Structure formats: C-alpha cells, structure tokens
Amino acid sequence: MPRTILPLGIALLFLLLTACLANVALPAGPMQWLVILGAVAAGYMALNIGANDVANNVGPAVGAKALTMASALALAAVFDAAGALLAGSDVVDTVANNIIAYNAGLTPLTLIQVMIAALVAAALWINASTFVGAPVSTTHAIIGGIVGAAVAAAGFGAVNWPTVGVIAVSWMLSPLLGAIFAAALHGTIRRTITRRANKIAAARIWVPVLVAAMSGIFAIYLATKAPPHWWQPNLPSIIAIGIAAASIGWLVAMPWVRIRSLGLTNRKKQVAKLFRPPLIVAAALLSFAHGANDVANALGPLVAIVRAAHLLPTSGTLVTSWELAIGAAGIALGIALFGPRVIHTVGEQITKLNEIRAFCVALSAAVTVLTASALGLPVSSTHVAVGAVFGVGFVREFLAIRNMNGAAVPVRASLVDATMLNDRPEDALARERRNERRYLVRRLKVAQIGVAWLVTLPAAAALAALLYRVLIAFTG
Known part of the structure; x- marks a missing residue:
C-alpha cells in the first residue's frame, strides 16, 4: 500500500506547488483562478508525458539490460528536464497557435476554457494508457484535446484542419519509417559483424x-533543435558539426573497442557488449531531445491560457522560466514516479532486445526524426520508437522463419520426444515454428498498441468536448 500511495502523494504535492507558483508568478486579474487551474492541468499533463514517453528513450536500453530500471529513470529524468529547461521554448508556438484557426473568433475566456479542457482530457487519456502499459503519442493526445474542445466551443470552423490532417498522416508514416530504418540498420550489423566468422x-x-x-547523426539532430534565440545554424554549419562529431566519435571509439574486445570470445552475445556504452549515450541524447520537443504538449496550452488571461499575443512570445519549470519538473517526476510500466512494454513485451537491437532502435529513431524534419513531415516520437522495435522484431522473425524453412529438420529434444507423444516430427516442428514466431514478436501486444494509437486523437477529442461542456457550466 505505501508503495502505491507515495507516488500519488508526491504527484499531488507537485500539483499543489504548481498552483502556488502560478499564483505568485502572475499578477492578479479577473480570471486568475482559471489561470491557476490551467497551470495545474499543465502540470498534470507534464507528469503524464514523463510517465508515458520515457519508454521511447530508455525502454530499449532497459529491455537489453544495458540499464537497470532505476538508472534508466534517473538518466531520463535528468536529461528530459535539461532538454525542457534549456531548449523547451522553441516548439511551444505550434501547439499554442497553429491548431485553432485564426478566424475562429474565440473570446479570451472561451480560449482559456478550451485549453484547460484539452489539457485535462489529454492527460486523462495518457494516464489511462500508462496504467495499462500502452505507449501513445502525447502530441496526438493534446492535439485531439484542442480539436475536440474547439469544435465544442465554436464548431468545425474553429479548427485548422489542414494542420490536423498532416498530423494524422504521421500515424502511418512514423512507425513505418522507424521500422524501415531499424530493420535496415539491423540487417547491416548482421552482415558486417554478427554473421562474420x-x-x-x-x-x-x-x-x-x-x-x-551515431555521433554525427545526433550532433546534427541536436543542432537542428537548438532554440532560434540561441543559434540558427545554416546547412553548411550543420554538416560541419556532423562531420566533426563523427570524427570525434570514431577517434574515441577506435581504441576503446580494441581494448574492450581483447577479453571477449568470438560470440554474438559477447560482441553485443561493445554496443552498451553507445546505447546509453543514445538514450541520454534522445531524452534531452524529447524534453526539448514534447514539453510543448503541456506548455503550449498553458502559454495560450496565460496570454489570453492578460490579453497578450501568444505568437512569438518566449516561454517564461516559471512555465518551463512546471514542464521540466512535471516530466522528470512523471518519469521517476510512473515510468516503469510503459518501459516494460516497449523494452520487454513486444520483442526480445539485446544491446545491438536496442542500439538499432535508438539510432533509427534519431535518423527517422531527422529525415522527417528535412522533408517537413511531423512525426510522433512514440510511434517512431515503437515502430523501430516492431521493425527489429519482424526482421528477426522473417530471418528466423526463412532459416527454418530452408534448413533440414533439426534434431532437437522436442522432436525426438515427439514419438513418445504420438506426434509426427513435422507436427512438432510446425508447432515449434509457431511458438518461435510468437516469441519473436507478440502479436497481441502489437494489436493492443495499434488500437491505442488509432483511438488516441478521437478519444481525446471526445473527452475534451465533454469536459468543455462541464467547464462552461461552472464558469459561464
């Protein structure tokens, strides 16, 4: 019982402190209590972002046993919070301004009500998904919430549908790109290393x-995510950064790999140990990038609420330090208090991961997001990461089935004992093949995650519309 109550108590204390911080940081006004309610809703959303999205970054490393659960939670909390604090203000404008149409004509009070309903609805949906261990897109949840509440407030014309449509396309694009890159990278490592004599x-x-x-790709990735008020590198500068980082990574890795490999035997499991440090570094960098990007899912609506309450323009306004503090602390606490459940799903319950496969997932996630950004396509980090896990699992399954079909009937204890069970050897082999396929990729888990992805935006929209009606009943 205490183990269950303590995280909830800490979360409630954080939300209380959030209300106090908002009350102190903002000047008094006629809609002050609504702004405080919005800050609490943003804090609740940030908690759920941390709890659910942490699996994208460290789940594969935990599944590969490269990190313990405690160390993974600590690493993710620190780097996510750092990303939110240092670079979290860049993408808030999209969530705050680009979903609701400019000609919607919402009053400041109505806009505040819409954003509060959206935050609470998205957070409730993510909370429920985390409880059952389903990784969902927090971006889709908050956008669905804004869409549902805006339609309830001012009809379908209140929504910028082209933006929502492009986001909906990413439902299919994100996991597909992640799976393709991860499968290709896994196949490359297999041909160049693990299948060699x-x-x-x-x-x-x-x-x-x-x-x-990895060093070059992540350097380019982080350079493109740098806040514009810090630095706006041009294309030659970004390429130069990537080349410099790749060179440093190679110079550092060469002697380290040679020294570490001296004590290893010529086995795949031993070689996989060489991928452990790069995997941990990749998890840290992905966590930083996640904090910088997805904190906007909590702070975007909060920025709109605060600016509307004080009749200020939202566009082009930097996020204040107290708003960033709520987002960063909420994500970090959500990771530490409620992160393990979804980490287990991504890292262990879809397919079996080792250091090499987890490295493929992490690097593919960065490559996918970079490619999508270059093409101007919005993608979900959750869908990319989980899609990469799918890709690794399915390519392993394909190779295993191909090898089994192309080989002679193996002499195994299960087949030898088949005669004792009055089974034909070919029946035992077929049963073994089916068991192997279920072991490599768990179909039920894939189906559950797919359903959660499909219903996230409409479910959050419907819940937000309902909450908006409830909210206006109390606030007028």
Missing part, C-alpha cells in the same frame, strides 16, 4: 564506424 575482428572495424555515425 571472426566477429571480434569485424567489430573492431565496424563498431567505431557505427559510433561515428
């Missing part, structure tokens, strides 16, 4: 190359 010698050549690629 001398795996250690191959690893000494290719692991530094992969680390260099």
